[in-house]
Amino acid sequence: MHRLLILHGAIQGPNPTADEAETERVAHNLAGLLSGPDWSCEVAHADLDLEKLRIQLLKSPPDLVFNLVESLNGQDRLACAIPALLESLSLPYTGNPTTVIALADDKLALKRELRSLGLPTPPVSPIDPEATFIVKARFQHASLGLGPDARVTSWPAATQQIETQSRRYGTPFFAEAFIPGREFNLSLLETVGGHIRLLPPAEIAFRNWPEGRPQIVDYEAKWDPESPAAHGTVRVFPKGDGPDGAILQTLCELARSLFERLGLAGYARIDFRVDRQGQPWIIDLNPNPTLDPEAGFAQAARVAGIGYRDLIEGILDQAAKRGLGFSPPGRAYAGD
Ligand SMILES: Nc1ncnc2c1ncn2[C@@H]1O[C@H](COP(=O)(O)OP(=O)(O)OP(=O)(O)O)[C@@H](O)[C@H]1O
Numbered sequence: 001m002h003r004l005l006i007l008h009g010a011i012q013g014p015n016p017t018a019d020e021a022e023t024e025r026v027a028h029n030l031a032g033l034l035s036g037p038d039w040s041c042e043v044a045h046a047d048l049d050l051e052k053l054r055i056q057l058l059k060s061p062p063d064l065v066f067n068l069v070e071s072l073n074g075q076d077r078l079a080c081a082i083p084a085l086l087e088s089l090s091l092p093y094t095g096n097p098t099t100v101i102a103l104a105d106d107k108l109a110l111k112r113e114l115r116s117l118g119l120p121t122p123p124v125s126p127i128d129p130e131a132t133f134i135v136k137a138r139f140q141h142a143s144l145g146l147g148p149d150a151r152v153t154s155w156p157a158a159t160q161q162i163e164t165q166s167r168r169y170g171t172p173f174f175a176e177a178f179i180p181g182r183e184f185n186l187s188l189l190e191t192v193g194g195h196i197r198l199l200p201p202a203e204i205a206f207r208n209w210p211e212g213r214p215q216i217v218d219y220e221a222k223w224d225p226e227s228p229a230a231h232g233t234v235r236v237f238p239k240g241d242g243p244d245g246a247i248l249q250t251l252c253e254l255a256r257s258l259f260e261r262l263g264l265a266g267y268a269r270i271d272f273r274v275d276r277q278g279q280p281w282i283i284d285l286n287p288n289p290t291l292d293p294e295a296g297f298a299q300a301a302r303v304a305g306i307g308y309r310d311l312i313e314g315i316l317d318q319a320a321k322r323g324l325g326f327s328p329p330g331r332a333y334a335g336d
């Protein structure tokens with residue numbers, strides 16, 4: 001019997017955000033699912049009292065940590081402190097290494113890295129001041145601050161919106177070119193043998209979307225299931241042998257390339273937009289996507305024929321096998 005510690009970000013105050021509440025729920029569900037002859041499971045929350053957590057881990061070291069921490073004290077960019085702490089204690093954990101989590105939690109740094117690797121990401125500079133932009137948070141995920149006013153139609157309007165939102169949410173926002181067109185989510189899973197498995201690409205289709213509203217999977221679409229935006233966004237799995245075959249193939253190649261070249265591990269979801277000329281753009285990297293059984297990652301696995309229990313056990317087995325031996329970025333190109 002092995003000891004598994006399932007770690008999630010602590011809930012902040014009496015009114016948790018929807019994503020905090022979701023992560024806590026997933027942590028308890030995983031404990032229920034995995035407890036048995038192989039694993040004895042404990043759920044714990046992490047906050048900024050890292051010393052308390054460090055002492056707890058030293059006193060009673062688990063064999064493996066299931067790292068679900070997406071945020072510490074409401075700050076996504078602090079989440080990388082948890083894998084860093086685990087690495088410093090030589091404790092193996094699931095999912096992505098510290099460096100990847102830190103990079104994905106700074107969207108501007110991620111974009112610089114993608115650009116240096118020749119991977120397509122929407123530009124942030126106002127090449128054309130009359131272009132359309134989206135204004136989004138630099139250090140936060142979960143569509144924080146994204147609503148119909150996130151899309152603006154000039155650079156002066158973008159700078160105004162950056163200022164308004166940064167002040168309103170107390171965290172920096174930035175603007176990048178708005179890519180009109182289709183939206184896809186690519187989920188990837190590393191197997192025990194180190195093979196990267198691409199799960200069937202999902203499209204978030206805008207159906208019966210409110211007339212005139214910018215097509216953005218915004219905060220309402222993600223977190224208010226009764227809202228018009230939630231009803232107007234439908235996850236579908238286009239067939240690889242249908243008319244979308246070529247674009248799906250390109251998205252899969254880009255997703256795999258990103259996974260390998262940035263040194264991702266375990267599992268991840270990469271979000272794309274495809275513009276009207278058919279050019280794909282990487283808009284977001286989620287190195288710790290929610291493992292809620294109804295959410296995109298588990299649903300893509302289900303379409304691939306991987307049941308929820310197998311998915312979760314696969315993630316655990318892969319993490320246990322690799323231990324602390326993460327592959328360095330660019331491994332596919334280094335010939336190993
Ligand atoms: N450059 C863009 N062009 C068009 N739409 C965009 C662009 N960037 C983001 N969006 C829209 O905003 C949504 C959220 O953006 P993004 O994925 O960057 O934020 P997030 O808060 O990290 O989301 P998640 O909850 O998936 O982590 C996207 O799903 C997409 O609909």
Ligand SMILES: [Mg+2]
Nearest residue numbers: 141142284286
């Ligand atoms: Mg994200």
